Amino acid sequence: MAAAYLTHQQKVLRLYKKSLRHLESWCIFRDKYRFYACLLRARFDENKHEKDLVKATLMLKAGEEEFWTNQHPQPYLFPDSPGGTSYERYECYKVPEWCLDHWHPSEKAMYPDYFAKREQWKKLRAQSWDREVQQLQAETPAEGPKSEALPPARREGDLPPLWWQFVTRPRERPM
Amino acid sequence: MAARIIARCVRSLNQRSVYFNRVNTAATLTAAPLTHGRTFSHLTNGHKSSLAQISGGSFQVFQRRQYGDLPPLSLETIRDRVLYVLKLYDKINPERLQATSHFMKDLGLDSLDQVEIIMAMEDEFGFEIPDAEAEKLMTPHEIVQYIADKKDVYE
Numbered sequence: 001m002a003a004a005y006l007t008h009q010q011k012v013l014r015l016y017k018k019s020l021r022h023l024e025s026w027c028i029f030r031d032k033y034r035f036y037a038c039l040l041r042a043r044f045d046e047n048k049h050e051k052d053l054v055k056a057t058l059m060l061k062a063g064e065e066e067f068w069t070n071q072h073p074q075p076y077l078f079p080d081s082p083g084g085t086s087y088e089r090y091e092c093y094k095v096p097e098w099c100l101d102h103w104h105p106s107e108k109a110m111y112p113d114y115f116a117k118r119e120q121w122k123k124l125r126a127q128s129w130d131r132e133v134q135q136l137q138a139e140t141p142a143e144g145p146k147s148e149a150l151p152p153a154r155r156e157g158d159l160p161p162l163w164w165q166f167v168t169r170p171r172e173r174p175m
Numbered sequence: 176m177a178a179r180i181i182a183r184c185v186r187s188l189n190q191r192s193v194y195f196n197r198v199n200t201a202a203t204l205t206a207a208p209l210t211h212g213r214t215f216s217h218l219t220n221g222h223k224s225s226l227a228q229i230s231g232g233s234f235q236v237f238q239r240r241q242y243g244d245l246p247p248l249s250l251e252t253i254r255d256r257v258l259y260v261l262k263l264y265d266k267i268n269p270e271r272l273q274a275t276s277h278f279m280k281d282l283g284l285d286s287l288d289q290v291e292i293i294m295a296m297e298d299e300f301g302f303e304i305p306d307a308e309a310e311k312l313m314t315p316h317e318i319v320q321y322i323a324d325k326k327d328v329y330e
Contacts (some may be wrong), residue, residue, distance in 0.1 A: 009286060014306050017290050044287055081303035171327045 004147075008056060015063055016044055025072035094170035125164045132161040245301070248328045253300075254319050260295050261315060264288075274316045289313070296322070 006014070020037055027033035050056045079086040100118065108115050135158075139151050153160040160166075254274065262269040267282055278284040278292065293309040296318055302325065304312075312318050323329065 010306075010310065013286055013290050013310065016287060017294060017306065017309075020291075020294060041287065041291075048285075048287070078297065078301060078303040084303075172325060173327070 008053065008060070011060055012044075012063075015060065015067060016040075019063075019067050022067070022070070022072045022075050025075040090172075090174055093174040095174070096170070097168040124159075128159045128163075131158060132163070136161045248323075248326055250319065250323055250329055253322050253326075253328065254315075256299055257296065257315050257318050257322075260299050261292065264292065264295070272315075274319070275314055277314050279313065286310075293318075300326075302326075 019040060023036055023040060024033050027036055047056075047059055050059070077084040081087065100115075135151070135154065150161055258272065258274070261267055261272055266284060266288055271282065276282055278289050279286075284292075289312075290309070293304055293312060297304055300322055304321070308321065312321055
């Protein structure tokens with residue numbers, strides 16, 4: 001999402017998705033859910049060709065209110081989603097990669113080729129850092145960045161800015 | 176007491192060299208009240224403990240702790256599952272479906288259909304795809320890449 005505001009289409013799609021999820025929480029049997037999901041889809045479909053935005057916004061508002069009155073008190077949440085059972089459960093085990101530099105040399109000697117390769121990567125980072133900062137300074141507008149999205153690498157043979165953080169991010173399920 | 180129960184289980188497993196076992200488990204039983212913690216830790220040391228040969232026989236008991244987790248994913252399995260789910264969708268023609276076919280341009284689907292497809296992918300793989308990123312996934316290949324990125328497959 002580039003801008004700070006959602007477009008009408010995005011709002012409608014989000015309402016559709018969350019109403020389907022809450023419907024799934026209400027209708028636990030799959031065939032019953034499928035039936036009511038088709039009915040809901042038909043309701044969205046018959047109004048989707050509305051050209052008047054005022055009317056469409058009023059319909060969206062009515063839809064949101066209907067969703068609010070009919071929502072499930074304990075909707076099904078996936079374990080990894082916010083509010084789920086294993087949300088951020090492994091966050092405490094995600095160690096940042098700079099801790100590898102603080103290992104004792106005897107521990108580092110247990111994985112010699114890994115640390116040799118790591119030295120090469122660190123050299124690469126040092127080389128590309130100035131160009132990354134230059135690119136970011138050139139591309140950020142004067143008031144500040146508009147969104148969190150980082151721009152891609154513009155020149156041939158250049159690495160995208162702040163690639164190191166992305167490449168060395170911890171795993172989703174730390175071992 | 177737990178050491179006694181475990182010793183009994185081991186005894187029932189090792190049917191061949193019963194005599195040797197009884198001698199050894201009797202030894203551990205007498206040792207149990209004195210060094211209770213030590214025999215217990217000897218029997219179940221760490222996550223994956225392998226009971227070494229109790230007797231002089233060739234029988235080995237492996238105790239492994241079973242953690243609950245899904246089978247590991249690979250790019251091929253993710254791609255197969257994504258394409259399988261898409262073929263089950265009745266608005267998609269399975270012959271025209273390819274990994275790079277765009278939902279809106281090639282397959283003629285709607286944005287509401289795309290939301291339903293993403294929800295089916297969420298149900299298939301068991302984790303939520305947030306709306307901001309879900310609205311950008313327009314081809315099966317992008318979906319596979321996103322799932323592989325989130326699940327650390329062939330990182």
